[in-house]
Amino acid sequence: MIAPILWRGFVLPGHEFCQLSSQGSGWQLQGSAVFSHEQRPCRLDYQVLCDAAWRTLSTSVEGWVGNTVVAIQIKTDAAGHWWLNEVQQPDVTGCIDIDLNFSPSTNLLPIRRLNPAIGEKADVKAAWLRFPSFNLEPFPQQYHRLAETIYRYESAGGQFVADLRVDRSGFVIDYPGIWQAETQGST
Numbered sequence: 001m002i003a004p005i006l007w008r009g010f011v012l013p014g015h016e017f018c019q020l021s022s023q024g025s026g027w028q029l030q031g032s033a034v035f036s037h038e039q040r041p042c043r044l045d046y047q048v049l050c051d052a053a054w055r056t057l058s059t060s061v062e063g064w065v066g067n068t069v070v071a072i073q074i075k076t077d078a079a080g081h082w083w084l085n086e087v088q089q090p091d092v093t094g095c096i097d098i099d100l101n102f103s104p105s106t107n108l109l110p111i112r113r114l115n116p117a118i119g120e121k122a123d124v125k126a127a128w129l130r131f132p133s134f135n136l137e138p139f140p141q142q143y144h145r146l147a148e149t150i151y152r153y154e155s156a157g158g159q160f161v162a163d164l165r166v167d168r169s170g171f172v173i174d175y176p177g178i179w180q181a182e183t184q185g186s187t
Contacts, residue, residue, distance in 0.1 A: 040066030054113035099126035
């Protein structure tokens, strides 16, 4: 394990634990989110596998939203095609990163993959696993590195903007009003 982290969620009240580890020649994010949504308890366990260049290879999300069982399997191929539970998702063809709507963990992927210099901006089109519908949608984003550990994140064509503070691993430790790290492991 390279880095564990524990977040407190404010929009989805609860907690999430995630750990980053090397997996062969690639990387793995693995975590569990336990939170409340519309007065229903939720537990979602996830695993994201990436290659050595931080490109998403596969993602699984399992658990419950209230009494509804969640069992999601996502895979990609080298040509940029995506499948959700074995059904091809042409709307997200060409995306490189997965974005789990219920978690701050996947902001790490483009931050690590792109590693822009201070002052540089990078545009990303992520495959967004939307919560609670669990549809996979294209989601344009921009990361503008303002300082060593601060990125201005924009999505929805600039309708959403937040300055994210990250740790040395690339995990978001302060997502204002949405998530806050409570504890971090060493990197």
